[in-house]
Amino acid sequence: MYSDVVGVNSDLLRGHLDRLLLAALERESGHGYELARRLSEMSGGELTVPEGSIYPALHRLERAGFISSTWARLDGRRRRVYELSEAGRKQLGSWRMEWTKFSGLVDRVMGATA
Amino acid sequence: MIEDFLREFESELKVRGRARRRVVSECRAHLEDLVADHGPEAAVGAFGDPRPLARMLDVEIAASRAIRATWMTAAAVATTAVSTLALIHSADSGASAPPVWAVAFFAAAQVAATVTAIALLHAARIRRSPASAADTALLARRNRYALIAAGFTMFCAGGALTGNASAAILLAGPALWLAAMLAVTRSSILSSRLTTRGVKADRSPYSDLGELLHIQVPTIGPLALALLAAVGAMVRDSGEAGETLSKVLVVGAIEAGLVLAAYLAMRRPLGLRQLRGSNIAGA
Numbered sequence: 001m002y003s004d005v006v007g008v009n010s011d012l013l014r015g016h017l018d019r020l021l022l023a024a025l026e027r028e029s030g031h032g033y034e035l036a037r038r039l040s041e042m043s044g045g046e047l048t049v050p051e052g053s054i055y056p057a058l059h060r061l062e063r064a065g066f067i068s069s070t071w072a073r074l075d076g077r078r079r080r081v082y083e084l085s086e087a088g089r090k091q092l093g094s095w096r097m098e099w100t101k102f103s104g105l106v107d108r109v110m111g112a113t114a
Numbered sequence: 115m116i117e118d119f120l121r122e123f124e125s126e127l128k129v130r131g132r133a134r135r136r137v138v139s140e141c142r143a144h145l146e147d148l149v150a151d152h153g154p155e156a157a158v159g160a161f162g163d164p165r166p167l168a169r170m171l172d173v174e175i176a177a178s179r180a181i182r183a184t185w186m187t188a189a190a191v192a193t194t195a196v197s198t199l200a201l202i203h204s205a206d207s208g209a210s211a212p213p214v215w216a217v218a219f220f221a222a223a224q225v226a227a228t229v230t231a232i233a234l235l236h237a238a239r240i241r242r243s244p245a246s247a248a249d250t251a252l253l254a255r256r257n258r259y260a261l262i263a264a265g266f267t268m269f270c271a272g273g274a275l276t277g278n279a280s281a282a283i284l285l286a287g288p289a290l291w292l293a294a295m296l297a298v299t300r301s302s303i304l305s306s307r308l309t310t311r312g313v314k315a316d317r318s319p320y321s322d323l324g325e326l327l328h329i330q331v332p333t334i335g336p337l338a339l340a341l342l343a344a345v346g347a348m349v350r351d352s353g354e355a356g357e358t359l360s361k362v363l364v365v366g367a368i369e370a371g372l373v374l375a376a377y378l379a380m381r382r383p384l385g386l387r388q389l390r391g392s393n394i395a396g397a
Contacts, residue, residue, distance in 0.1 A: 031140075031143070032140055033143070050160070050161060050163070051148070051160050051162065052141065052162040052164075055137060055140060055171060056170035059171065059174040060174050060177075060245075062178075063177065063178045064242040080139075080140050
């Protein structure tokens with residue numbers, strides 16, 4: 001279950017981790033473990049990255065101003081909870097459009113040569 | 115098993131202070147949840163290798179610190195400029211600075227403003243892109259040069275002119291300067307711990323500006339830049355009463371010479387060897 005990546009090239013996935021995390025935060029805020037579970041669920045279990053690698057990505061997104069974080073006490077434990085910012089919501093929209101265009105283009109080229 | 119993992123993770127982690135406590139606390143909580151759901155062995159396997167994780171976190175935190183230090187540097191340079199202007203305006207009437215102090219003052223002021231602008235472009239660019247250790251070390255170095263030049267500018271004005279001014283205004287610059295220098299030193303220490311010896315980054319401010327504005331920015335070479343600066347200095351001085359043509363030409367020549375000398379002296383430490391395009395060494 002916890003191999004590096006199931007069915008998807010890990011380098012390819014790492015390059016998109018920032019985008020996937022923003023998408024995972026779109027519906028509601030969450031701490032690191034919740035986000036890792038959400039990513040796995042949203043992909044039907046197909047996408048699993050080494051879970052520690054989401055933390056550098058979360059730091060990067062916070063630096064960019066796309067998310068913010070605060071400490072919260074959940075189930076008696078102190079957790080860092082992440083939330084999508086307005087800038088992050090805009091960025092996610094822009095990344096979505098870019099991805100739709102790009103994936104359509106790759107589909108066309110790959111389909112044509114298949 | 116988790117304790118072994120965290121021990122290795124912490125021994126690899128270079129960052130100190132609050133940021134370190136935060137990442138260790140987050141990783142511990144995440145691992146505890148994984149253990150509760152899947153058992154210790156699967157938890158450690160799912161979390162990944164502690165060494166690259168520690169390295170990635172160090173690099174991201176170093177970048178965030180370097181960017182924060184850049185905002186502080188810009189504020190400190192601006193406040194130092196205000197303090198320096200207050201110092202000049204408070205000078206005794208009729209006081210004039212010796213030529214060497216005056217040239218040093220103008221050179222340092224221009225270096226401070228230019229390097230601060232380069233550092234601001236650099237910080238704005240890497241704020242929303244993945245960082246490398248060499249790149250953040252370069253940003254810390256640019257900040258340090260900007261602060262040293264700003265401090266030297268005020269020192270030149272203070273050394274050359276005597277007078278009285280509000281202590282609050284005069285001290286605001288140095289106080290903020292000191293705070294910014296501490297932040298820059300902190301970010302520099304972390305970046306240097308992460309950078310492989312001998313690996314240096316180059317970064318073109320033209321490329322940073324182009325990427326920020328999403329346009330192609332033409333590159334101005336050092337000779338053209340020196341010429342532009344000379345023309346600017348001549349235009350500025352020709353507007354002043356009593357300036358002769360020969361004096362204006364000398365000012366232009368000094369300005370061009372200073373710009374070229376500053377470029378040649380600082381292009382290596384400031385990562386400006388390759389003005390055309392970004393050539394960032396990762397480390």
